[in-house]
Amino acid sequence: MLKLCxxxxxxxxxxxxxxxxxxxxxxxxxxWVDDYARYVKSQANKYNVPGYAFVYYQQGETxxxxxxxxxxxxxxxxNKDTVFRLASVSKTFTALLLAKLVQRDVMQWDxxxxxxxxxxxxxxxxxxxxxxxxxxxxxxxxxxxxYDNLIExxxxxxxxxxxxxxxxxxxxxxxxxxxxxxxxxxxEYYLVSQNTSYHRQIQEQLFTPLGMSNASAGKGALMASQSxxxxxxxIARDKWRKSMVxxxxxxxTPAAGVNASIxxxxxxxxxxxxxxxxxxxxxxxxxxxxxxxxxxREIYRRGWRQYLKNAHYGLGWRVYEFxxxxxxxxxxxxxxxxxxxxxxxxxxxxxxxLMNAESNMINSTTAEFWKRYYEQAEGK
Numbered sequence: 001m002l003k004l005c006x007x008x009x010x011x012x013x014x015x016x017x018x019x020x021x022x023x024x025x026x027x028x029x030x031x032w033v034d035d036y037a038r039y040v041k042s043q044a045n046k047y048n049v050p051g052y053a054f055v056y057y058q059q060g061e062t063x064x065x066x067x068x069x070x071x072x073x074x075x076x077x078x079n080k081d082t083v084f085r086l087a088s089v090s091k092t093f094t095a096l097l098l099a100k101l102v103q104r105d106v107m108q109w110d111x112x113x114x115x116x117x118x119x120x121x122x123x124x125x126x127x128x129x130x131x132x133x134x135x136x137x138x139x140x141x142x143x144x145x146x147y148d149n150l151i152e153x154x155x156x157x158x159x160x161x162x163x164x165x166x167x168x169x170x171x172x173x174x175x176x177x178x179x180x181x182x183x184x185x186x187x188e189y190y191l192v193s194q195n196t197s198y199h200r201q202i203q204e205q206l207f208t209p210l211g212m213s214n215a216s217a218g219k220g221a222l223m224a225s226q227s228x229x230x231x232x233x234x235i236a237r238d239k240w241r242k243s244m245v246x247x248x249x250x251x252x253t254p255a256a257g258v259n260a261s262i263x264x265x266x267x268x269x270x271x272x273x274x275x276x277x278x279x280x281x282x283x284x285x286x287x288x289x290x291x292x293x294x295x296x297r298e299i300y301r302r303g304w305r306q307y308l309k310n311a312h313y314g315l316g317w318r319v320y321e322f323x324x325x326x327x328x329x330x331x332x333x334x335x336x337x338x339x340x341x342x343x344x345x346x347x348x349x350x351x352x353x354l355m356n357a358e359s360n361m362i363n364s365t366t367a368e369f370w371k372r373y374y375e376q377a378e379g380k
Contacts, residue, residue, distance in 0.1 A: 029061070032376045036369060037066045043361050044068055048238045051078045051229055052355045053262035056369070059273050059348035063266045071356065072230040072242050080263045083214050083225040084354040087249070087332025089339045090217075090258035093202060093268075094187065095136050095316025099284040100205050107190075109133040116190040120158065122165045126172045134173040135183050136315045139293045141169030147182045151248050157185045160252075177293045177313055184255035198253045209279045210271055212264040219250045222259045229356035231336020240357050243336045256334055262354060265341065269350035272328075272343050288315040289328045289345070303363030307371060322370055331366075333358065340366040349373060 033056055044052060051069025067078045076082070086093075101107040113122045113130040122130060126141060134140045146167060150160045160182045170178065188198050199217045207215045214225060222228055223245060232240040249256040260268070271280040291312030298304075298311035298318065310321035320327040325344055332339040340362055343350035351369050353362055 029058070029376070030064075032372060033064050036372055039368065040066070040365050041068055043365060046238075047359050047361050048240060049355060049357050049359050049361060050232050050240055051082075051357075052353060053078055053080065053082065053084070054351065054353040054365075055262050055266045055269070056373075057266055057269045057273075057350045059270075059275070063269075065262055065266065067262065069356075071228065072232075075230065076227055078229060078356075079227060081214050081227055081261045083216070083222060083228040083259050083261050084339065084356060085222065085231070085245075085256075085332075085334055085337040086258045086260055086339045086354075087256050087334040087337055088181075089330050089332035089341050090254065090256050091136070091184070091316045092330050092341060093206065093258050093316075094184065094198075094254040095288045095314075096280065096284065097198075097202050097205055098132065098136055098187070099288050099315070100280075101201070103281070103284065107132065111190075113186060116186045117161055117165075120161050120165045120189075124166070124168045126169055130173045132187075133315065135180070135186060136288075137174075137292050138177055138179050138313045139174050140178055140180055140183055141171045141173045141175065142167055142178055142180060142183065143170050144179045146178075146180060151182055151252060154248050157188065157251050161185050161189065174293070177295045181249065181252055181255040185252045187254040188252065198257075202258070206279070207264075210267050210276060212260065212267050214259075214261040215264040216259045217253050217257050218259075219245055219247050219257075225259070227261075228259070229337075229354075231334075232357040233336055234358060246335050249334050256332065260354075262352065265352040265354070268341070269343055269352060273345070273348050273350060285345070289317045289319060290314050291319045301363070302360070304367045307367060323374060325370075325374060327370060331362070338362045342366065342370065344370075347373075347377065 053067045055063050055065045057063045065080050069078055071078060102109055109132055111132040113127060130140055147160050147163055164182055191198055202217055231243045231245060233243045235241045272285055274282050291314055293313050295311045295313050299308045307322050308320055312319045318329045320329050327342055327344055329342040338355040338358055340353045353366060355362055
């Protein structure tokens with residue numbers, strides 16, 4: 001028969017027993033993350049990647065940040081406050097910003113394209129149905145990546161939008177997945193017409209209230225950062241050359257113009273996991289990550305295909321079914337940079353990786369992270 005132990009020694013045993021259990025669990029977590037970090041470093045060395053930073057955050061635990069390499073061959077060592085370009089990861093910030101502006105009744109998801117850019121009438125069949133939600137949700141109906149070539153040729157924003165306005169869609173808005181960059185210029189165009197700007201709104205609505213002190217929008221802000229990672233382009237297999245920061249996609253800031261450090265992105269993950277509800281209300285997170293249009297080709301993407309069972313696009317976020325788990329994800333790629341962000345809202349975990357090179361290594365390292373995360377979570 002068990003007897004109830006009420007002596008002080010029993011309380012000590014209980015306390016130290018719990019401490020040992022918690023300490024053991026933390027040590028186990030640290031071990032698999034350290035193992036993963038060694039894997040990433042080995043891949044970076046294999047492909048001669050100049051530098052990267054990544055963070056794993058599990059709600060209730062201390063964020064685990066790893067940095068490697070330099071801002072350039074003769075530059076500073078990368079640290080937690082080194083700023084990188086986020087490329088298309090910017091679209092996740094744009095969706096959140098739009099959700100906040102909609103909540104404040106400054107904009108509406110059903111705003112028509114001809115209300116966003118009234119001086120550039122969109123003439124294609126069905127364009128009277130094209131709305132803000134279709135732009136953020138990548139379901140405009142235009143052929144994928146329409147006029148990205150004009151962005152890369154340094155055409156000004158209004159000229160690119162003018163060309164888009166004459167384009168015939170391949171499907172009705174909201175009916176098919178058609179990834180765009182140029183069309184996001186309509187958001188910038190509208191904000192400027194309202195005597196504000198994307199730069200100002202994202203700073204006031206997100207960066208400042210969240211305390212993302214190194215985050216910014218625009219080329220000038222990147223290069224004014226105390227520490228920022230220079231872009232590197234491939235000149236041969238696994239060989240990189242430092243490049244100039246290009247302005248082209250910065251002209252379409254809502255699509256690809258946000259900059260941030262891994263410290264900033266840690267805060268962003270915490271916000272997306274519901275830890276700053278007065279700044280980022282949970283209902284906004286749920287709304288922008290709701291699956292809207294199926295993205296079939298994503299299921300077969302390199303590095304991920306063995307894990308994905310289904311894939312959709314929400315508003316600024318991809319929604320993956322990763323071996324039975326819902327994973328909200330987006331990647332980014334502009335000349336000289338790659339970035340990935342992902343979080344599991346149910347598991348309350350998130351991951352971000354930033355690189356100052358265009359290496360495809362990021363495809364496998366991000367997928368590998370989530371494979372290992374779920375394996376350890378399920379005790380495999």
